[in-house]
Amino acid sequence: MEKETEEKIFDAARKVFHHRGFYGARMQEIADEADINKSMLHYYFRNKEKLFEEVFRDSFSRIVRKVFEVLKSDTPLFQKVENFVETYIGLLEENPYLPIFVFHEMNTNPEHLKGLLQELNVRPPEILIQQIDKAVSDVEIIPIQPIDFIVNLLSLCVFPFVGKQMIITVFRLDNQQYQEFLKRRKKELSTFIINGLKAG
Amino acid sequence: MEKETEEKIFDAARKVFHHRGFYGARMQEIADEADINKSMLHYYFRNKEKLFEEVFRDSFSRIVRKVFEVLKSDTPLFQKVENFVETYIGLLEENPYLPIFVFHEMNTNPEHLKGLLQELNVRPPEILIQQIDKAVSDVEIIPIQPIDFIVNLLSLCVFPFVGKQMIITVFRLDNQQYQEFLKRRKKELSTFIINGLKAG
């Protein structure tokens, strides 16, 4: 019983924080979403900031872990790109508000999250860096630094979610068309990336 | 005199809204930033929402206009890609918080901005769509739909700004290293994109 209430609150908080951000979120909305009395939020999580921090830590570490699982794996480079695109876009389909939430909060209040981020101690995986450097020196791919390689990969996967409303608006898509766009992208994006990497 | 105060307020409001978002922004912070009395905000702009709307409209239309200037121009496709990368990254260097601001607000409150967006009536430029379709049918580039072409272009330019804090954190960059990363990217990104577009 005890566990269940706490979990309901946490799930509701994640949903509301993801969608509204810290300042836009209302404790009342979280309580309503959890179908629970507002004072329970304080009973279980003391205050809004603590609740937020737990949600952010969970969301951030979850996404980082998932991403790094793929990037750290022992797979050939091009295969890894394919796996990454599929896994990452799949993950974001289930958590569409996650990236903009994380980016907005990191941007709005970087010093507030600094300790948390140091604690999680995120680094680009060594094995991937070696793969990239080797592919470059073997002239399998164009000369590119690991940071650019990774940023390109992330950019192309994340942007359709960060800019969803923009895309929908500019290209006049309804929700179904947007879903089809994503589905096609999940299939075709790795070809574009691998082409871009291969020397001309 | 009158004009000057209004402008000071507007500039301050843009800065604070860009950085904090609508809910995170404080009228007092805007007043402090403008070095002006808080009640002046209401005198000139009536209330927070109206002030925000003017800022958002200005920011959004400014960026859209600039982007479309390049995309609508009468330049060969690959040249256009190069111009776009340089212009757009340059614009974002001057307004680093602009994209995350726009995306976050569009995401948090899409129905609130719907009217504004319809009013601005943004569409992908017809000339660019024709160029892409022609390049595809001439087998100059891989089969790609205009929406994917444009999304790829935007993704790769925008993400380094949206994810700045993330990039800085994961790759342990100081500010100077980040600036160098951007500078290099502005030079090299179009090569990556054009490679990706060319048939293998």
Added chain:
DNA sequence: GTCTATATAACGATAGAC
């Protein structure tokens, strides 16, 4: 653990003097 009622604080907004 859960509820109702209420305190406390923050913030947007306004009134009114100058």
Added chain:
DNA sequence: GTCTATCGTTATATAGAC
């Protein structure tokens, strides 16, 4: 147009009964 003082609302947080 600009300032000070203050109102009214909303949101977070707590007290206390059950």
